[in-house]
Amino acid sequence: MEKDLCLLKSLIHRYEVANFVVERGLHVKVKDLMPEELTVDQFKTLRFLRHNVNSTASELAQFFCVGKSSITAIITRLSDKGLLDRVPDDGDRRVIHLKLTEEGERISSLLEERVQNVLADLIEHFDEKEAIAFIETFEKLAKVVKAAL
Amino acid sequence: MEKDLCLLKSLIHRYEVANFVVERGLHVKVKDLMPEELTVDQFKTLRFLRHNVNSTASELAQFFCVGKSSITAIITRLSDKGLLDRVPDDGDRRVIHLKLTEEGERISSLLEERVQNVLADLIEHFDEKEAIAFIETFEKLAKVVKAAL
DNA sequence: ATCGAATAGTTCAACAATAGAATTAATGAG
DNA sequence: CTCATTAATTCTATTGTTGAACTATTCGAT
Numbered sequence: 265m266e267k268d269l270c271l272l273k274s275l276i277h278r279y280e281v282a283n284f285v286v287e288r289g290l291h292v293k294v295k296d297l298m299p300e301e302l303t304v305d306q307f308k309t310l311r312f313l314r315h316n317v318n319s320t321a322s323e324l325a326q327f328f329c330v331g332k333s334s335i336t337a338i339i340t341r342l343s344d345k346g347l348l349d350r351v352p353d354d355g356d357r358r359v360i361h362l363k364l365t366e367e368g369e370r371i372s373s374l375l376e377e378r379v380q381n382v383l384a385d386l387i388e389h390f391d392e393k394e395a396i397a398f399i400e401t402f403e404k405l406a407k408v409v410k411a412a413l
Numbered sequence: 414m415e416k417d418l419c420l421l422k423s424l425i426h427r428y429e430v431a432n433f434v435v436e437r438g439l440h441v442k443v444k445d446l447m448p449e450e451l452t453v454d455q456f457k458t459l460r461f462l463r464h465n466v467n468s469t470a471s472e473l474a475q476f477f478c479v480g481k482s483s484i485t486a487i488i489t490r491l492s493d494k495g496l497l498d499r500v501p502d503d504g505d506r507r508v509i510h511l512k513l514t515e516e517g518e519r520i521s522s523l524l525e526e527r528v529q530n531v532l533a534d535l536i537e538h539f540d541e542k543e544a545i546a547f548i549e550t551f552e553k554l555a556k557v558v559k560a561a562l
Numbered sequence: 563a564t565c566g567a568a569t570a571g572t573t574c575a576a577c578a579a580t581a582g583a584a585t586t587a588a589t590g591a592g
Numbered sequence: 593c594t595c596a597t598t599a600a601t602t603c604t605a606t607t608g609t610t611g612a613a614c615t616a617t618t619c620g621a622t
């Protein structure tokens with residue numbers, strides 16, 4: 265009991281430390297990849313829209329766990345930059361679909377590739393077996409986290 | 414070659430997805446634990462100062478990978494709330510040490526415990542062996558990320 | 563010992579992200 | 593038809609962030 269509790273606390277602390285370093289470090293590395301005119305959050309929005317065609321502001325808000333007014337702000341900035349268009353739905357005139365422009369597609373896919381290259385460089389420090397085991401546990405964790413929301 | 418590249422890309426994609434869910438989900442869960450008057454970033458600053466007594470603004474800036482003016486802003490807010498004090502160094506009058514007040518200590522340790530409880534609930538979904546293997550790889554990753562900055 | 567470079571911290575202006583309340587417009591259920 | 597609901601926007605305020613300019617202090621090379 266005593267020992268288990270101690271182990272648990274130790275694991276939690278180690279997780280907190282490692283998580284902080286990875287999160288902060290990756291954020292900085294991704295930020296360095298961004299062109300002058302794009303923030304990391306804006307890139308993540310473009311990336312989501314590239315892989316979820318015809319999404320709406322509400323879907324983005326749910327995915328990113330923020331209020332809809334945040335999404336309005338961010339898509340307005342992206343629209344002003346000419347990276348996406350607001351396309352009204354034919355059936356329900358309340359809903360607005362978000363569609364990347366050609367330039368939005370281009371820049372998003374370019375940046376996605378760059379980010380993947382950064383991650384590839386990191387993953388190559390691990391042997392295949394360890395990487396797979398890690399990601400499998402990570403996915404379980406993601407599932408547990410999602411369920412706990 | 415072809416197969417390895419494909420595996421790598423698949424692993425990267427799985428990592429990106431899982432990482433997003435975990436990061437966003439944990440942020441929301443931690444935010445829910447915060448009292449009215451404290452943001453998550455402010456809590457993280459208090460937590461750092463509790464475990465790194467006598468730190469300075471420069472050390473905080475380096476740790477959080479942000480500019481010093483961001484740190485000035487955040488510690489001014491925490492100081493205004495009475496959660497920390499600026500204590501000038503005796504030797505070098507340029508440096509200001511940051512010291513939690515009693516209330517800062519109290520609230521930080523309280524919140525730290527709550528956050529750890531959230532993490533404990535998550536970790537208990539995994540058997541000991543898997544959790545340890547996961548965290549060991551995670552720490553390796555943190556080391557690689559840190560080295561790549 | 564002094565003068566210029568470097569360092570620690572702050573200030574200021576600008577911008578991005580966010581929350582939350584109020585608003586508009588359209589849909590849907592009784 | 594009316595009223596509640598839904599999708600999106602607007603507006604205000606706050607927080608975090610950057611980068612440049614600034615103050616005060618210390619350090620180092622001559």
